[in-house]
Amino acid sequence: MTNQKNLEVWFVTGSQHLYGEETLKQVAQHSQVIADVLNKSPQMPVSIVFKPTVKTTEEIYNICADANTSKNCIGIIAWMHTFSPAKMWIGGLKILHKPLLHLHTQFNRDIPWSEIDMDFMNLNQSAHGDREFGFMVSRMRKNRKVVVGHWQDDETINAVSNWTRVAAGWHDWQGAKFVRFGDNMRYVAVTDGDKVEAEYKFGYSVNTYGIGDLVKVINETSDAAIDSLVKEYDAQYKLTDALKKGNEKHASLREAAKIEIGIKAFLEDGNFKGFTDTFEDLHGMVQLPGIAAQRLMAAGYGFAGEGDWKTSALVRAMKTMAIGLHGGNSFMEDYTYHFDPKNQLVLGSHMLEICESIADGKPSCEIHPLGIGGKADPVRLVFNVSAGPALNASLIDLGNRFRLLVNEVEAVAPIENLPKLPVARVLWKPYPDMKRGCQAWILAGGAHHTCYSQNISAEQLQDFAEMAGIEFVLIGKNTDIYQFKNELRWNDVYYGR
Numbered sequence: 001m002t003n004q005k006n007l008e009v010w011f012v013t014g015s016q017h018l019y020g021e022e023t024l025k026q027v028a029q030h031s032q033v034i035a036d037v038l039n040k041s042p043q044m045p046v047s048i049v050f051k052p053t054v055k056t057t058e059e060i061y062n063i064c065a066d067a068n069t070s071k072n073c074i075g076i077i078a079w080m081h082t083f084s085p086a087k088m089w090i091g092g093l094k095i096l097h098k099p100l101l102h103l104h105t106q107f108n109r110d111i112p113w114s115e116i117d118m119d120f121m122n123l124n125q126s127a128h129g130d131r132e133f134g135f136m137v138s139r140m141r142k143n144r145k146v147v148v149g150h151w152q153d154d155e156t157i158n159a160v161s162n163w164t165r166v167a168a169g170w171h172d173w174q175g176a177k178f179v180r181f182g183d184n185m186r187y188v189a190v191t192d193g194d195k196v197e198a199e200y201k202f203g204y205s206v207n208t209y210g211i212g213d214l215v216k217v218i219n220e221t222s223d224a225a226i227d228s229l230v231k232e233y234d235a236q237y238k239l240t241d242a243l244k245k246g247n248e249k250h251a252s253l254r255e256a257a258k259i260e261i262g263i264k265a266f267l268e269d270g271n272f273k274g275f276t277d278t279f280e281d282l283h284g285m286v287q288l289p290g291i292a293a294q295r296l297m298a299a300g301y302g303f304a305g306e307g308d309w310k311t312s313a314l315v316r317a318m319k320t321m322a323i324g325l326h327g328g329n330s331f332m333e334d335y336t337y338h339f340d341p342k343n344q345l346v347l348g349s350h351m352l353e354i355c356e357s358i359a360d361g362k363p364s365c366e367i368h369p370l371g372i373g374g375k376a377d378p379v380r381l382v383f384n385v386s387a388g389p390a391l392n393a394s395l396i397d398l399g400n401r402f403r404l405l406v407n408e409v410e411a412v413a414p415i416e417n418l419p420k421l422p423v424a425r426v427l428w429k430p431y432p433d434m435k436r437g438c439q440a441w442i443l444a445g446g447a448h449h450t451c452y453s454q455n456i457s458a459e460q461l462q463d464f465a466e467m468a469g470i471e472f473v474l475i476g477k478n479t480d481i482y483q484f485k486n487e488l489r490w491n492d493v494y495y496g497r
Helices: 017-040 057-069 086-095 118-123 126-139 154-173 195-202 211-218 223-236 250-270 291-298 309-321 434-443 458-468 481-495
Strands: 008-014 047-050 073-080 100-104 145-148 177-181 205-209 274-277 302-305 329-338 345-349 364-367 379-382 388-397 402-412 425-430 449-453 471-475
Touching: 008 017, 008 057, 017 047, 017 073, 017 118, 017 154, 057 073, 057 086, 073 126, 073 154, 086 126, 100 126, 100 154, 145 154, 154 309, 154 458, 177 250, 177 309, 195 205, 195 309, 195 402, 211 250, 223 250, 250 291, 250 364, 250 379, 274 309, 291 302, 291 329, 291 379, 302 309, 302 329, 309 329, 309 388, 309 449, 309 458, 329 425, 345 434, 388 458, 402 434, 402 458, 425 434, 434 471, 434 481, 458 471, 471 481
Parallel strands: 008 047, 008 073, 073 100, 100 145, 177 205, 177 274, 274 302, 402 471
Antiparallel strands: 329 345, 329 449, 345 425, 364 379, 388 402, 388 449, 402 425
16 A cells, blocks of 8 residues: 555635734744644644635635545645634535544644733634634534644644544545455355445445456466465465475465465456455355455455455555554454453454464465365465554444444463464453453444454544444443443434434
8 A cells, every 4th residue: 555645634724804914814824834744744644735714605615615526635624723703614514525623723832921912812713713613513513523732742743643544544435446256155144234325325335246257367367477476475474385386285375376366456457445255155266365365455455254345345444544554454353262260362363364464473374274165275374463452343234324343452462372273363352351342342233353453543443433424332441331331222312223
C-alpha cells in the first residue's frame, strides 16, 4: 500500500464580514499557519490543505459542494476563529458527504494578561464561536469528530492525525470492489449478510465469481513468474527442507506460488481491494490458498475465509488506516481457549490464513496436511505474534442495522512451545477479563471472525462507525456486564430493534 499524501483534508475556517478586513486578514494568516503546522507534522499521513476563510452562506455551501466532488478530498477540518453565525452553515452541512472534524482550538495558547484588549477579544473568539458551530451540527444530528486542545500540542496533533487515518479508510471503501470466490460456507449465519445494504451504507460492492474464473487465470501463470516468486519465498522465509528445490514437496511450493500469482492478477485486473474464498468450493484448484492469502493481506488486500466478505472489507479498511504505522492488521478467528484459572487465554488462529504483518520475527514456510477441503496439502507461513496491546473488531449484520463490535485485548507470548500446531497463532487476554470479555462478545452477537489489530485504536474504530452511521459497541477494561446489557437494550430502542 502506498503513501497517502495525495489524499487531502481541507482546513476550513469560519468567520463573518462583521469584523472588518483587517481582522479577516489576521484570521486567514492564523489559519494558514495552523494548517501548515498540521500538514508538516511527521505523524500526519495525509495532506492538510488550507482553504480561504468562509464568511457567507454562499461561500460555505460552495466549499462543502467542492469537497463532495473532489476526488482527493477525504474530509474537512472546521474551525471558528471568530464568531461565525451558524445559520450560514445549514446549507453546506446539509449537502456535506465527506467526514467532518471540528477542531476546537485558538491561535494563541495563553491569555496575554498585560496586553489583552477588545481587539484581541474580537479576533480570538473560538471559545464561543465554536460553540455556535457545534450547536448547529448537533441540531442537524450530523456525526462528526470533536478535538479540543491547542493546535501546537502533540496530543491535539495526534488526535487529528488519527482521525485523518480513519477518514482515509472510509475514503478507500467508497467505490471499492471485493470479490467472493464461491459462496458463503454452507449454513453459516454470521459471515453472510445483506450485500445490497452494505453497498448503500458503506460504499463498496461485493460480487461472486466462480472458482473456474479464477482457475483460468491461475493456469495462465508462466513458469518464469513462478520461478521468481519461489526465489522470493526462499529469501524472505525459513523454508522447511521438504519445500526446497529438489525435494519431495517443492512442486507444492511452486503450486502455491502459481495460485498467489493468479489471485493477484485476478484482483489487479478487476480492480478489487480484497477477496474471500471457502474450502467448500475449490473445484479446479490443487490446494487451498494459504500463503497466497497471507501475503496478499500483507500487501494491503482485504481477506477473510469462508465467504466472509464483511471481515474482508474491514481488514482492508483497517490496513488503509494503518499505513506507515508499526505493527499489523490481520484476519483472525477465536479458535480455542486456555481456561487455567490463574492464566486464562484465547488462542487466535485460522486454518492457514493469518497475515504476516503481525508476525514476531521471520515466518517459517511449511507444508502440512489439512483435514478439510479434500485438496492437496497447502503451503502456509507459520509464526507466533508478539505480545502487547491489540484489539479484535467484528462487523456484523443484525438485520435492521450493522454493528461494529470491538474488544480490546492484551496479547501475550506463548507460555510453551507449539511444535505440532502448523499455523500462525496469537495468544491474548480479553478485557476486562476472560469470562466477562467472552460473555459480552457473545451477548453482542460478535462473529468468530475478526480483524486483529496491533496499531488501530478503539476510538478510531468508533470514529469509523460514526462516519458510516452504524452502531459501535466496545468491550474494554471498564466493561460491566449489567451496564453492557443495558447498552445493548438502549441501542435496540435507538435503532428500532
